[in-house]
Amino acid sequence: MSDELPALPWERARRRPGPARVPLTRDRIVEAAFAVLDRVGYEKLSMRQVAAELGVAVSALYAHVNGKDELLELMYLQMYEGWQPPVPDPERWQEQVQEYARTGRAKLHEHRDMARVAMTGFPFSPEALPHIDRLLGLFRAGGLPDRIVGAAGDVLSTFVNGFAFEESMWETRRHESNGDTHDQSPEENWQEMRETLERYFSELPPERFPNLVALSGIVLDNTNDDRFDLGVEIIIRGLASFAEDASPAAGPSSAAPLPSGEPGDA
Amino acid sequence: MSDELPALPWERARRRPGPARVPLTRDRIVEAAFAVLDRVGYEKLSMRQVAAELGVAVSALYAHVNGKDELLELMYLQMYEGWQPPVPDPERWQEQVQEYARTGRAKLHEHRDMARVAMTGFPFSPEALPHIDRLLGLFRAGGLPDRIVGAAGDVLSTFVNGFAFEESMWETRRHESNGDTHDQSPEENWQEMRETLERYFSELPPERFPNLVALSGIVLDNTNDDRFDLGVEIIIRGLASFAEDASPAAGPSSAAPLPSGEPGDA
DNA sequence: ATGTATGGTGAACGCTGTTCATCAACGCCT
DNA sequence: AGGCGTTGATGAACAGCGTTCACCATACAT
Known part of the structure; x- marks a missing residue:
């Protein structure tokens, strides 16, 4: 240039x-x-x-x-x-986890099929250690007992990766069946696919699949973003139920002990 | 024959x-x-x-x-x-979900790298519909509101598959580095790998990775089975916090409403 | 100007998934 | 019993893959 x-x-x-x-x-x-x-x-x-x-x-x-x-x-x-979990704020750890998960998914969406690339590699690499350490710090700041913290990372990262992975699968399926119709925006395309699916489910024999037909409307009304957020919220609530202070699941937590006195930047 | x-x-x-x-x-x-x-x-x-x-x-x-x-x-x-989620028992839905997840992982362990085969394919196939329907029925029997039920399936299946997938990755890594040393049982081998990892983590510089070194002992003491069960429990607690009766997270639930009147076998 | 090392080239190896014309064996119909 | 058509396995081929290696051109140092 x-x-x-x-x-x-x-x-x-x-x-x-x-x-x-x-x-x-x-x-x-x-x-x-x-x-x-x-x-x-x-x-x-x-x-x-x-x-x-x-x-x-x-x-x-x-x-x-x-x-x-x-x-x-x-x-x-x-x-x-350049992506790091935030420095833990015990007052806000739940929102911080939500946001962490959201930007994790967003990062996986930055490139096509990125979730599949992520799944390909070995899950542990030394370069990722600072990232992992800060994520664990976030959970500890929430007052989770140590034996929960590890499992918390498992559940959250599995969900983020797995969710994005499935989205990637749907995406390639869409590419395969659609060929090269570039006339629609991706959003319209998702919308159309949701409608097709909703019709498919609602036309299922209700005596064989009572739950699927009953839920077809509710579940497919949600965008992927909503489904994702909901999943993360389920996980966070489960984590919160282990927090060593009180305030388990319902309502925003008021205060959390054990800030695990970690300096902002090592 | x-x-x-x-x-x-x-x-x-x-x-x-x-x-x-x-x-x-x-x-x-x-x-x-x-x-x-x-x-x-x-x-x-x-x-x-x-x-x-x-x-x-x-x-x-x-x-x-x-x-x-x-x-x-x-x-x-x-x-x-031939594998189906159990017919829902609202009194025991949490244990039923635990057990469902456990046998799901066990099935993925029946064949080497099976989790990777599972990830390869498209997540939705008509043959799996009865299975999915019954799983959703299990969640509904737990009194989960409809908008949660779909996300519940996402979170649970993502965790089961993702966890088994990571295990499969560790396993192939083990095969690659170990070559053909068949002299150890898989269990001993896992044990040895855990010890190696624990040593690795505990020797990390504590000022850079305070949480990793602090948790190295606790997390790696657990077997994979324990870590898996713990993850599932986190998810179940999160789900339970949405249940429409009371009894959210702590203690075994006593009763659940809305059995969703579904016959055992269509 | 000569030598040397760095790093790109092109061809090759052995493998993959998939397709196609060929061909052998079997059951059926006359 | 004898011919026929169908079914289904065959082997060769195609295009592409990841990876390796002998070769060579360039750029710098002497």
């Missing part, structure tokens, strides 16, 4: 002809991988496609990245980069 | 020589796929391996199964076959 000017004659001798060669780096590879992912989806994301995106031979990638697994993990890590 | 007797001479003319040819069926293919899965794991499960397991050409499979995706879905469905 900065080399578009015609090269001066004496520079000709120093610069090689053709477009200026930007060096290949891990970051550029990851960036290209995201571009390919957004364009073709997880299933067709391949080393060759990434190389093509960069105008480079496949084998060149392997000088910077150990393999496809590592590339996927790099994407996963880059997604988390 | 019934054709092992030496063939009578006049039968020789009718039966073709060599081993009696059992016809290829979907069920036999799925069975072979499970055998391959258990032996080599999800990553190396391929159509060719399944065909080899049956002593058959790859292309023969495609006469009975539409493709690999369908085969995986058949495996997924077969896993659920």
